[in-house]
Amino acid sequence: MGLLADTHRCVRALRLCSAQFARWRSLICAIIVLSADSYKTAMRHNYLLILLSILLAPLLLAAAPPPRSAPPPRAATPPDVASYTLRVTLDPAAKTVRGEGLIAYRNPSPDTLRELWIRLYLKAFSTPDSLWLRESGGAHRGFDSADSRGDITLSRLALRGGPDLLASSTLTDTLLRVPLPTPLAPGALVELEVAWESLLPRVFARTGYGGRDDSFFMVGQWYPKMAVYHAGRWDTEPWHANSEFFHDFGRYELEITAPAEYIVAGVGVPSAGPRTVGAARIWPFLAEGVTDFAFAASPDFVTHTAQSGPTEIVLYDLPREGGAAARYLDVAVGALAAYSAWFGAYPHPRLTLIDVPASAGGAGGMEYPTLITGGTLGAEPDAGFLELVVAHEIAHQWWPMQTATNEGREPWLDEGLTEYSGIRYQLESGRELGFGAISAPVYDLASYAAGPGVRSDLPAWEYDSEYAIAVYSKPAVGLLTLERVVGTERFRAAMAAYLAKWRFRHPTAADFRAAMEAELGELGWFFDDYIGGTGMIGYRAMPIVNGPDGSSVRVERSGAIPVPAEVLVRFASGRTQLLAHDGGAAPLELSFPAADPVRAVVVDPEHKLYAELDRRDNGAYAELRLLPQAGFAARLAFWTQLIIQSLGLFG
Amino acid sequence: MRSFLQALRDGLLRAAQLRLALPLYLAALLLGLLQAWPAALAGGTGPLLDDLAAGTNDALAMLFIADAGAVTPVALLWSLLTLGAALAYAAAYNLFSGGILSAWAGGAFWPGCRRYFWGFTGLGALLLMLAVLAISAAILVGMVGGLTAATLTALGLLQLVGLWGEYARAAAVASGRPSPLAALGAGARSIMRQPLGVLALAGLGLLLHAAIAAAYGALGGRAGWAAPILQQAAVLGWLWVKLLRLGWAAAYTRGGNL
Numbered sequence: 015m016g017l018l019a020d021t022h023r024c025v026r027a028l029r030l031c032s033a034q035f036a037r038w039r040s041l042i043c044a045i046i047v048l049s050a051d052s053y054k055t056a057m058r059h060n061y062l063l064i065l066l067s068i069l070l071a072p073l074l075l076a077a078a079p080p081p082r083s084a085p086p087p088r089a090a091t092p093p094d095v096a097s098y099t100l101r102v103t104l105d106p107a108a109k110t111v112r113g114e115g116l117i118a119y120r121n122p123s124p125d126t127l128r129e130l131w132i133r134l135y136l137k138a139f140s141t142p143d144s145l146w147l148r149e150s151g152g153a154h155r156g157f158d159s160a161d162s163r164g165d166i167t168l169s170r171l172a173l174r175g176g177p178d179l180l181a182s183s184t185l186t187d188t189l190l191r192v193p194l195p196t197p198l199a200p201g202a203l204v205e206l207e208v209a210w211e212s213l214l215p216r217v218f219a220r221t222g223y224g225g226r227d228d229s230f231f232m233v234g235q236w237y238p239k240m241a242v243y244h245a246g247r248w249d250t251e252p253w254h255a256n257s258e259f260f261h262d263f264g265r266y267e268l269e270i271t272a273p274a275e276y277i278v279a280g281v282g283v284p285s286a287g288p289r290t291v292g293a294a295r296i297w298p299f300l301a302e303g304v305t306d307f308a309f310a311a312s313p314d315f316v317t318h319t320a321q322s323g324p325t326e327i328v329l330y331d332l333p334r335e336g337g338a339a340a341r342y343l344d345v346a347v348g349a350l351a352a353y354s355a356w357f358g359a360y361p362h363p364r365l366t367l368i369d370v371p372a373s374a375g376g377a378g379g380m381e382y383p384t385l386i387t388g389g390t391l392g393a394e395p396d397a398g399f400l401e402l403v404v405a406h407e408i409a410h411q412w413w414p415m416q417t418a419t420n421e422g423r424e425p426w427l428d429e430g431l432t433e434y435s436g437i438r439y440q441l442e443s444g445r446e447l448g449f450g451a452i453s454a455p456v457y458d459l460a461s462y463a464a465g466p467g468v469r470s471d472l473p474a475w476e477y478d479s480e481y482a483i484a485v486y487s488k489p490a491v492g493l494l495t496l497e498r499v500v501g502t503e504r505f506r507a508a509m510a511a512y513l514a515k516w517r518f519r520h521p522t523a524a525d526f527r528a529a530m531e532a533e534l535g536e537l538g539w540f541f542d543d544y545i546g547g548t549g550m551i552g553y554r555a556m557p558i559v560n561g562p563d564g565s566s567v568r569v570e571r572s573g574a575i576p577v578p579a580e581v582l583v584r585f586a587s588g589r590t591q592l593l594a595h596d597g598g599a600a601p602l603e604l605s606f607p608a609a610d611p612v613r614a615v616v617v618d619p620e621h622k623l624y625a626e627l628d629r630r631d632n633g634a635y636a637e638l639r640l641l642p643q644a645g646f647a648a649r650l651a652f653w654t655q656l657i658i659q660s661l662g663l664f665g
Numbered sequence: 666m667r668s669f670l671q672a673l674r675d676g677l678l679r680a681a682q683l684r685l686a687l688p689l690y691l692a693a694l695l696l697g698l699l700q701a702w703p704a705a706l707a708g709g710t711g712p713l714l715d716d717l718a719a720g721t722n723d724a725l726a727m728l729f730i731a732d733a734g735a736v737t738p739v740a741l742l743w744s745l746l747t748l749g750a751a752l753a754y755a756a757a758y759n760l761f762s763g764g765i766l767s768a769w770a771g772g773a774f775w776p777g778c779r780r781y782f783w784g785f786t787g788l789g790a791l792l793l794m795l796a797v798l799a800i801s802a803a804i805l806v807g808m809v810g811g812l813t814a815a816t817l818t819a820l821g822l823l824q825l826v827g828l829w830g831e832y833a834r835a836a837a838v839a840s841g842r843p844s845p846l847a848a849l850g851a852g853a854r855s856i857m858r859q860p861l862g863v864l865a866l867a868g869l870g871l872l873l874h875a876a877i878a879a880a881y882g883a884l885g886g887r888a889g890w891a892a893p894i895l896q897q898a899a900v901l902g903w904l905w906v907k908l909l910r911l912g913w914a915a916a917y918t919r920g921g922n923l
Contacts, residue, residue, distance in 0.1 A: 453723050456723050463730045616711075616712050628730075628731040629712055629713055629727070629731065630710045630711045630713055630732070632711045632712050633711035641718075642714045642718040643704050643705075643707060643708060644704075645717075645719070645893070646704045646714060646717045647698075647701035647705075648892070648896065649718065649720045649896070650703060651700065652697065652893075654696060654701070654747055654750060655696070655697040655900045658750050658751040658753075659754070659903055659907075662751045662755040662758055
């Protein structure tokens with residue numbers, strides 16, 4: 015009996031340890047546990063027990079659930095400023111979400127606060143007179159509102175166990191001002207009891223319903239959200255059509271009740287499995303160190319999982335002919351690993367991907383902490399754009415989900431960095447886009463070329479149709495240029511240093527600049543002239559002058575941006591020399607002896623200045639370029655032969 | 666099965682007479698070289714010219730980005746002239762396919778070209794009309810089944826129309842009747858006599874075309890200075906498979922044995 019009991023202790027110790035550690039570490043753990051146990055209880059069969067553990071370990075480790083890997087180390091712990099404990103019920107028939115619970119807000123500032131501000135985003139869809147609908151014209155990213163109405167109505171807002179706050183609150187558009195009966199001291203916590211009902215619109219702008227029989231729900235910006243108090247003031251900028259979001263970090267603990275046939279996917283991780291209550295199921299979620307909570311629900315979801323390092327990736331797919339599950343997971347695994355290596359580890363144990371039906375496309379291409387929405391045309395050939403969207407949305411898990419920048423006031427700081435990250439990943443993984451097989455950055459270059467004179471550093475609400483160029487394409491192309499100019503390794507180290515310093519802290523563009531310049535040196539050409547200016551990058555190589563006294567070469571900066579450029583000079587002997595233009599206004603003028611005349615001058619021979627739109631004048635040649643011209647001619651002839659054989663051989 | 670294997674063998678033997686494909690290849694090469702005229706304008710593209718010679722689509726895109734106003738008219742003109750070149754090549758095919766089939770049937774090449782040219786030109790016009798009908802049907806399918814269904818339908822139907830054209834030409838030469846309508850009818854009858862074998866050989870031809878495309882796709886980007894050689898090898902290979910399909914059609918058509 016004694017041996018049986020001791021064997022049971024071995025098994026228990028091994029199970030305990032295998033849940034915490036991998037493989038051989040769990041065996042050592044078990045030995046330590048048993049040794050400590052035997053010391054305390056003076057078991058008679060100590061050494062026999064250890065031997066038994068070693069013999070049993072392979073069997074138990076094979077049968078044990080996969081050990082949960084330790085989350086990656088974080089440079090900083092996210093502060094719990096605005097935390098939410100909510101119980102909500104989705105009513106698919108009524109298209110509503112009713113919720114109640116607790117908001118815990120801790121004053122993160124050195125100031126005493128006499129009021130709180132709460133954002134009620136769905137109010138934007140409650141009346142055509144809302145700022146958002148007036149500015150958007152009732153459409154968002156090409157999706158029409160089609161008179162789709164949404165709303166959020168608070169029925170209770172009170173101090174926990176204390177007085178009502180709703181009666182004294184004032185609503186302006188989507189912002190609720192809540193005077194506090196007692197000022198909130200720095201670092202102090204206030205808890206608010208809240209109850210509300212959200213009416214979801216037919217989705218056209220991120221949140222709402224659609225899909226088969228209107229049974230697909232993507233629920234975002236749907237609950238009363240604390241605004242941000244930062245740098246001595248509340249962020250009370252109204253919600254504009256071009257704006258996204260700005261929120262504090264916190265802990266979200268939610269229970270979502272939905273009809274039993276629905277599958278619910280949410281931010282964070284399921285804190286337990288769903289439990290059935292009558293005709294409904296309750297889905298509990300826990301998310302820590304995040305700035306938002308969104309969830310999706312559909313009776314048609316089919317889940318697929320993959321692993322990227324320590325992170326579990328779960329795709330909630332809507333199967334259709336030629337579905338894209340493998341594509342989603344392939345790019346998600348790769349992108350997550352790439353960004354973690356370049357910038358810093360993804361700080362959560364799980365990433366959720368939501369497939370979006372074509373009829374609810376307005377919900378697609380969106381990011382939430384630990385959750386992204388994709389969207390595919392299903393079996394339609396989409397020429398690789400699904401991968402581009404998914405890689406982009408996953409990059410948002412760094413910018414701004416870890417930096418929590420003000421997406422409305424400085425939109426390029428998250429969209430520009432994210433767009434750069436996405437196209438950089440596409441380039442690194444050799445993916446091309448379009449049926450013409452063009453690399454991803456070229457699309458942003460083409461977009462930038464449509465409006466190169468826009469500044470990128472303006473608030474979202476000061477842009478009109480040029481928003482995408484200014485906030486996505488121009489910064490992305492600029493960051494690619496910066497990376498090539500300073501070198502990939504240095505650039506990534508600088509980005510990683512920025513993230514390490516400002517993770518979970520609301521950095522501004524000035525903070526980003528300071529972090530980058532601390533690593534890379536002065537970058538006025540990038541921040542002042544490129545991002546904050548309207549000029550372009552341009553260089554011009556003037557015709558070579560070869561004479562009895564020698565060769566003269568002149569390179570001018572034709573663009574307004576003073577970025578340095580490399581200049582390659584090739585001589586008749588075949589020798590080359592790599593020089594530099596310092597980016598200043600003065601031209602680079604050089605002379606070389608007559609013994610070895612100059613044959614060619616090429617500015618930026620390695621195409622580091624990716625943002626230079628017109629490179630045709632970057633070269634000057636004192637020779638006929640027959641070989642490349644013949645090569646191009648041969649290629650044109652080949653394309654012609656292919657086309658005429660495809661059409662002409664038909665008869 | 667026996668006649669299928671016989672046709673397979675006979676077609677391969679016919680297609681082995683590669684010299685018969687030479688006029689068609691030279692016609693395509695001449696038209697291709699004529700259409701290389703934009704290269705003469707490309708001297709002023711600086712370092713972009715090296716990228717254009719290397720053949721990356723990025724380089725083409727960057728040319729448009731640099732100056733869409735100047736590049737677009739050139740591109741449009743080139744596209745229009747290429748369509749014209751396709752018509753000229755179709756005429757060449759109508760001319761030389763008559764000679765090729767006549768030579769396989771034991772006759773002379775150039776008299777065969779002359780004898781069947783107008784008949785095959787009329788046949789080409791009929792096939793074009795059938796192709797338009799096929800594309801229209803694909804569009805209708807697409808309205809119900811989506812873009813992929815439409816694309817697959819179009820490709821499938823166009824392949825069938827092309828196959829019909831091959832058998833119509835072979836039947837015209839086998840019967841000595843160059844009339845387009847008679848050729849279409851005779852071609853259809855040839856196909857219906859051995860439908861499975863015909864489709865199997867057509868499928869094999871498609872696979873060979875796909876293999877050539879895949880091989881070029883895999884090697885083309887890495888060919889460097891040898892790129893023009895690889896390109897012409899791909900063109901010749903493509904043409905040879907077309908010849909092979911015509912050879913199978915000739916073999917299956919009654920009276921078309923070697």
